[in-house]
Amino acid sequence: MSDVTLESITKAYGDDTAVDDLDLTIRDGEILGIVGPSGCGKTTTLRTIAGFETPTAGRVLFDGRDVTHVPPERRNVGLVFQSYALFDTMTVRENVAFGLEMRDVPADERRRRADELLELLDIAEFADRRPRTLSGGQQQRVGLARALAIEPHVLLLDEPMTGLDAKLKTRLRTEIGALLADLEVTALYVTHDQEEAMAMCDRIAVLNDGHLEQLGTPADVYRRPDNAFVANFVGTSNVLEGTITDGRLDLGFTELDGSFDASGDVRVAVRPENVAIGGPLEATVRQATYLGERTELVAALPDGTTVTLRANGDASYTRGDSIPVAIDADRIRVVE
Amino acid sequence: MQNEHSITMTSKTDTETGRTEAGSTRTTSNTGAETNTDETGTPDTETDTNTDTNTNARADGGTPANSTDDPWTDAGGSPSALLGRPVVVGVVVLTVAVLVVPIVMTFVSSFARTATGALPSGFVTLSHWRHVLGLGDYGVRANAVPGLTFSIAIATGGMVLNVLVGVPIAYALSRYDFYARDWVNTLAILPLVPGVVLGIAFLRTYPERGGSALGLIVGYCLLKSPYMVLTVQSSFQSMDLERLEESARSLGASWPRTFLTVIVPHAKQGILAGCVITWTLAAAEFNFTYMVHTGDPEPFSMFLFRNISNAPYLQSAAAISIYFCIVVAAILFLQLIGNRGFTTARN
CATH class of the missing domain: 1.10.3720.10 (MetI-like)
Known part of the structure; x- marks a missing residue:
């Protein structure tokens, strides 16, 4: 068992509250993603778990044990940074063995375990090189191997792939996701890239301004955003204003049937993929971005509201084109 | 005793240069080094400027079409591309020479018997080293x-x-x-x-x-x-x-x-x-x-x-x-x- 619980954590710097009364549990063996815009408190949360920040209020529990005031070196957490922060004065193998050395593991055992991890991360051939001579992706593998070598209670990843190029990122996240699942590592994955979080994490916590906006599986958060912020931050959403009366949603330019629970003035979120081409509504193309397999369109609805939608890449659109669209009423989510 | 010399060390050395034998030798060597610097320095700069203008003229007159067509790949014809490396190498060599020559000259001279001419002569003797270090009979002072x-x-x-x-x-x-x-x-x-x-x-x-x-x-x-x-x-x-x-x-x-x-x-x-x-x-x-x-x-x-x-x-x-x-x-x-x-x- 290795879980981490944050109990009403508050971290303030003077008048500035970075994290405000946050409750969060990282379950045993799961990868929990924290996403949010910069300054939302995600890095502060990570540093609080690592022990580099002492919360102004609240407790940090590892398996129910209070570690709030335990110094970082005695918490047994693995850290992986965006900037790698590898030790350039040592070889790759020495980097990976560093944590074991600090734990007074005998030299031959250190070497064996370091080599094992380097093998696992597919970087064994660089064992005797200096980290600086490796590519970004390889360096990040070294960083991960180094953090995993100490068999951490929790692995904390702070934007580990932000510096890497898109293709490598995609490959690495599949690989690392599988590896962490195999090793049954409990991990916290901090990123501003919601797509990365969706791909890597078992659950996602969306943070905004120090508050937890929503916590759930990637599908939950994507399909059933609790509020407009989550709807906008995770994926793209069209947020429209309307009125619900007797389960019918009146958007002004059209009325949609659906069993809406709420009533009165509301804001609803519609994903771009739930606005289909071909339907009763008349829209005017404002902007068309050709992306190869699809074209992303920004179109104005009859009342002037713009929505983002996606069209097949085969058809071509230009600004000013008139297109028929339909909104899938079943996929509309009331967010406010 | 050292009090008198120290503060006006530079001026004293200067005034002494004309008078004592040792002083004059020192002046010779100093001016020698300086002249060297000037000699190597001045012509070098001139050559640079000459080549620079020449190439400019050539590049402008010779291949105007090329340079307008493809300004990016034609970098080889620009003065900086042609001369950049030689100029940098030249400056480095010159600087090193100017800095190193006096040191080498001094070091070599310390093994010479006489230094009355432009170049020291009468190699090799350790007597100055021994004298300075206060070894043997030469020492003006005890062992240094x-x-x-x-x-x-x-x-x-x-x-x-x-x-x-x-x-x-x-x-x-x-x-x-x-x-x-x-x-x-x-x-x-x-x-x-x-x-x-x-x-x-x-x-x-x-x-x-x-x-x-x-x-x-x-x-x-x-x-x-x-x-x-x-x-x-x-x-x-x-x-x-x-x-x-x-x-x-x-x-x-x-x-x-x-x-x-x-x-x-x-x-x-x-x-x-x-x-x-x-x-x-x-x-x-x-x-x-x-x-x-x-x-x-x-x-x-x-x-x-x-x-x-x-x-x-x-x-x-x-x-x-x-x-x-x-x-x-x-x-x-x-x-x-x-x-x-x-x-x-x-x-």
């Missing part, structure tokens, strides 16, 4: 070796003290954002005052201990500390200090261990540079030594001073050569330590 050893020891002491004090200061200045940080920063650079000033301050504050070996070590440390702090600080600022430290801490290293096994080794180049600078400058520090030190053993700067002012050129050459040999040896030694030392892995 203990004094040199003493100087090496106190310069090393100052350097070590500088590492112990300067590295933590540089670390604190780079790592932490604290109230009064700017003040500390200024205070760390403040000792860059002339040695005379610090010497007087020292003597007034510590009249008893000021002139002792310990006084010299502390004084050298203080006087040269800005060089250590500044070089190490720039080393620290060029790395992700905070993340490195956090990595090491999370892996189980306590703060002192992190500092010694991760932070300090990463600043190795800066510390080494700081050591070389502080050692060399401390070894030759004249003003401060002159102000506070009395009696034996004779520190290095006093030794140099005695052998340069009021001494024949060849004797000065030998004294200067000894200084260079010691400095080169010290630098090589420090680099050797730097390349081998600081290893962190114990396996």
Whole structure:
């Protein structure tokens, strides 16, 4: 068992509250993603778990044990940074063995375990090189191997792939996701890239301004955003204003049937993929971005509201084109 | 006795040049070096300018169509692409020559019997070296070796003290954002005052201990500390200090261990540079030594001073050569330590 619980954590710097009364549990063996815009408190949360920040209020529990005031070196957490922060004065193998050395593991055992991890991360051939001579992706593998070598209670990843190029990122996240699942590592994955979080994490916590906006599986958060912020931050959403009366949603330019629970003035979120081409509504193309397999369109609805939608890449659109669209009423989510 | 010479050292040397035999020899050599510089310097610049304009004309007249068609790939025809490398090489060679020639000349001269002409002649004799070092029958003064050893020891002491004090200061200045940080920063650079000033301050504050070996070590440390702090600080600022430290801490290293096994080794180049600078400058520090030190053993700067002012050129050459040999040896030694030392892995 290795879980981490944050109990009403508050971290303030003077008048500035970075994290405000946050409750969060990282379950045993799961990868929990924290996403949010910069300054939302995600890095502060990570540093609080690592022990580099002492919360102004609240407790940090590892398996129910209070570690709030335990110094970082005695918490047994693995850290992986965006900037790698590898030790350039040592070889790759020495980097990976560093944590074991600090734990007074005998030299031959250190070497064996370091080599094992380097093998696992597919970087064994660089064992005797200096980290600086490796590519970004390889360096990040070294960083991960180094953090995993100490068999951490929790692995904390702070934007580990932000510096890497898109293709490598995609490959690495599949690989690392599988590896962490195999090793049954409990991990916290901090990123501003919601797509990365969706791909890597078992659950996602969306943070905004120090508050937890929503916590759930990637599908939950994507399909059933609790509020407009989550709807906008995770994926793209069209947020429209309307009125619900007797389960019918009146958007002004059209009325949609659906069993809406709420009533009165509301804001609803519609994903771009739930606005289909071909339907009763008349829209005017404002902007068309050709992306190869699809074209992303920004179109104005009859009342002037713009929505983002996606069209097949085969058809071509230009600004000013008139297109028929339909909104899938079943996929509309009331967010406010 | 040394009092009379010291302060007006330069002017005295100048006035003496015309009068004594040794003085005139020295002037010859000096002017020789200067003329060399001018001769090599002036024509070189001229050639550069000539070629520059020539190529410009050629490029403009010869291939106008090409350069307008494809401005990016035609870089080979531009003056900077054609001349950049030769000019850089030329400047480097010239600079090295200008800097090295006087040193080599001095060193070679120290083994010559006479130096009355443009070039020294009558090789090879060790008599000047022996004379300067006070060995054999030549010595005007007792053996100079203990004094040199003493100087090496106190310069090393100052350097070590500088590492112990300067590295933590540089670390604190780079790592932490604290109230009064700017003040500390200024205070760390403040000792860059002339040695005379610090010497007087020292003597007034510590009249008893000021002139002792310990006084010299502390004084050298203080006087040269800005060089250590500044070089190490720039080393620290060029790395992700905070993340490195956090990595090491999370892996189980306590703060002192992190500092010694991760932070300090990463600043190795800066510390080494700081050591070389502080050692060399401390070894030759004249003003401060002159102000506070009395009696034996004779520190290095006093030794140099005695052998340069009021001494024949060849004797000065030998004294200067000894200084260079010691400095080169010290630098090589420090680099050797730097390349081998600081290893962190114990396996």
